[in-house]
Structures are given as C-alpha cells and as structure tokens.
Amino acid sequence: MPFTIHHIPVCPFSQRIEILLALKGVSGGIDFSVVDITKPRDPRLLELSKGSTALPVMEVPGKTALKERRVLLEFVEARFPAPPIARPDxxxxxxxxxxxxxxxxxxxxxxxxxxxxxxxxxxxxxxxxxxxxxxxxxxxxxxxxxxxxxxxxxxxxxxxxxxxxxxxxxxxxxxxxxxxxxxxxxxxxxxxxxxxxxxxxQQVTYDQIVKLYYDYAQGAGNGALVPGRTHSSFVFEPDWPSRPMPPADKYGHTATDAELGLV
Known part of the structure; x- marks a missing residue:
C-alpha cells in the first residue's frame, strides 16, 4: 500500500509535496486524493485525522496517519533522501x-x-x-x-x-x-x-486558482456557500476548465451560480 495524501482542491500544502517529489524525480512515490470539501467529511478521513477536518493528512502503511504541513514536508524529504532538497549543511x-x-x-x-x-x-x-x-x-x-x-x-x-x-x-x-x-x-x-x-x-494554473477561489474573494472559504448561491466554486463538476472567468470586481458585484458556470 503506498503513501496517500488526502487534500482539498488546489491545496498549497499538498502542492509543496508534489513539487518536492518532482525535484527528487519520484513523482509517483505518493498518491494524492482530492477531497470534496463541499460535502461532509468521510468518517474514515475523520478517523485518520483524529476528528479534525483540517487537511492534508497522510496515510502511512501500518502506522498512525500524519498531518501538519511542515511535518509532512519534512517526512517526505527524509523518506526520499536522494537528492536532498533541504540543504544538508x-x-x-x-x-x-x-x-x-x-x-x-x-x-x-x-x-x-x-x-x-x-x-x-x-x-x-x-x-x-x-x-x-x-x-x-x-x-x-x-x-x-x-x-x-x-x-x-x-x-x-x-x-x-x-x-x-x-x-x-x-x-x-x-x-x-x-x-x-x-x-x-x-x-x-x-x-x-x-x-x-x-x-x-506547474501543478496549478492562473485560471484554475482564480476560478476556484472566487468564493474566498466573497468571504466564504473551505467550501462554504456564498449567501444566495447553491453551488460552491470548489465543486468538482462542472470542472473549472469549462467555466468562464469570474467577474474581477468582488466589491461591486456578487456573481450568480449561472454567471460562474456552476449550473
């Protein structure tokens, strides 16, 4: 069973690990599983994280799961030691x-x-x-x-x-x-x-970040719904490439689900 990291969409902390693995030439060394944060947490995930909804969390075969962003990064650096990315000196x-x-x-x-x-x-x-x-x-x-x-x-x-x-x-x-x-x-x-x-x-793109984080720009983070909307900008479907760019004027206008290409 490989290591598996469960994370939210475009999670910056799991991307750190993806970058680290790419630099080491072992991108397949860990599986990444994206969690739909618009839905209640799976009980199995809550068990792995000891009841916390915070992500990412890493499954380690035969051992207690690991969490906390820097802990995970340092574990991966030590688990895949060559070449070292942190300075050895x-x-x-x-x-x-x-x-x-x-x-x-x-x-x-x-x-x-x-x-x-x-x-x-x-x-x-x-x-x-x-x-x-x-x-x-x-x-x-x-x-x-x-x-x-x-x-x-x-x-x-x-x-x-x-x-x-x-x-x-x-x-x-x-x-x-x-x-x-x-x-x-x-x-x-x-x-x-x-x-x-x-x-x-290059795991993420400019358009991807702008589209998925629209709800953050409206004050609603981690899959929460903006008042008056029924779909989060973090939903899996319709996927972000098919959606239009959101309106940039976050203070003057709140886009509808239809304007965001979510329905």
Whole structure:
C-alpha cells in the first residue's frame, strides 16, 4: 500500500509535496486524493485525522496517519533522501529556515486579504501584504547566497513559498495587487517570478486558482456557500476548465451560480 495524501482542491500544502517529489524525480512515490470539501467529511478521513477536518493528512502503511504541513514536508524529504532538497549543511539549512519561518504570517496575510469584504479596509490589507513581501526581500538581500533563488537552485525555501505565490494570483485578479517597482521589493520580485515559472511547480494554473477561489474573494472559504448561491466554486463538476472567468470586481458585484458556470 503506498503513501496517500488526502487534500482539498488546489491545496498549497499538498502542492509543496508534489513539487518536492518532482525535484527528487519520484513523482509517483505518493498518491494524492482530492477531497470534496463541499460535502461532509468521510468518517474514515475523520478517523485518520483524529476528528479534525483540517487537511492534508497522510496515510502511512501500518502506522498512525500524519498531518501538519511542515511535518509532512519534512517526512517526505527524509523518506526520499536522494537528492536532498533541504540543504544538508546545518548552517545553510539554518539560513534557508530564516525565510521559511515567515511562511505562516505570509499565508495568513494573503488569505485574509482576499477574504476581506470591506473596501474601506483595502489599504490596511494591502499594507500588511506589502510588509510581508518587504520582510522576505530583506531576508533574501541579507542572507541568501543566490542571485535568483535562495541558493543556486530551486530548493527547500522555494518548495515552501511557491504554492503561496501562485495562490496569491487571486490578489492580482480580485484586489488589483502588485508589487511596487521599488528597491524594497526587487529581490523578492525576482525570486517570486523564478519560482512560479519553475518546471517542477506547474501543478496549478492562473485560471484554475482564480476560478476556484472566487468564493474566498466573497468571504466564504473551505467550501462554504456564498449567501444566495447553491453551488460552491470548489465543486468538482462542472470542472473549472469549462467555466468562464469570474467577474474581477468582488466589491461591486456578487456573481450568480449561472454567471460562474456552476449550473
């Protein structure tokens, strides 16, 4: 029985593992099972996760299932050791962890931004997001030996941040967010651009993120329904490629199921 990771659609944390496996050349080493978050959790999944609805969770043959995003990533790095993606040298690994430890605050800033429903708070959320990028820029400028990536290649820090960079395409689309062309952001802009274009990180697309995360932009996350709607943007059918692009004006108009191609 292989390892199996159960995750929500376009889960950034399971994509990290997909990227890691691709870099190691063992993409078939783990099975990925997408969970329909618009329906109640399967009792078997709840048993695996000890009653929590949080995903992802990994089935490990003959052992207790594992969860927590960084725990899973570190397990996969150790389980498939060649080639190492995290730096083997303790000092270099500490350096890359200087930026990795920023990932939680960075993720929260982006997701709370897109879920904001008050246009009067736009500047507050924009400033918070810019501060997160500025902090990454400072770490890259002060500690990263590489010119583009943190080191000389796409590695551990890139596995952690690339899925967030791609999820935050929803900020570009729904919030009109972009990094200023200023020195405070030049290093992180170069890093972000290289990360999202890397061949090992092409599991998701811009259109896919924008379409599936429409309900987040309306303040409804994790499969919850937007008031007045009967279908979540995370439904499996109709699948996202057949749907039109949602309206970008999240504050001026709430799209119907029909406008979103859900019925």
């Amino acid at each position: 303790p000092y270099e690994h500490a350096l890359e962890n200087l930026i990795v430890q920023r990932e939680s605050g960075f993720g929260v800033a982006g997701y709370t931004f897109v879920m904001n429903q008050d246009p009067e708070k736009l500047d507050t959320f924009k400033d918070r997001m810019l501060n997160e990028y500025r902090a990454l820029n400072d770490i890259l400028s002060d500690y990263a030996p590489g010119e583009t990536f943190f080191f000389d290649r796409f590695g551990w820090a890139e596995c952690v941040f690339t899925p967030f960079f791609q999820r935050f395409w929803f900020l570009d689309y729904y919030e009109g967010f972009e990094l200023p062309d200023e020195s405070d952001f030049q290093r992180v802009q170069r890093w972000r651009d290289a990360c999202v274009e890397h061949p090992a990180a």
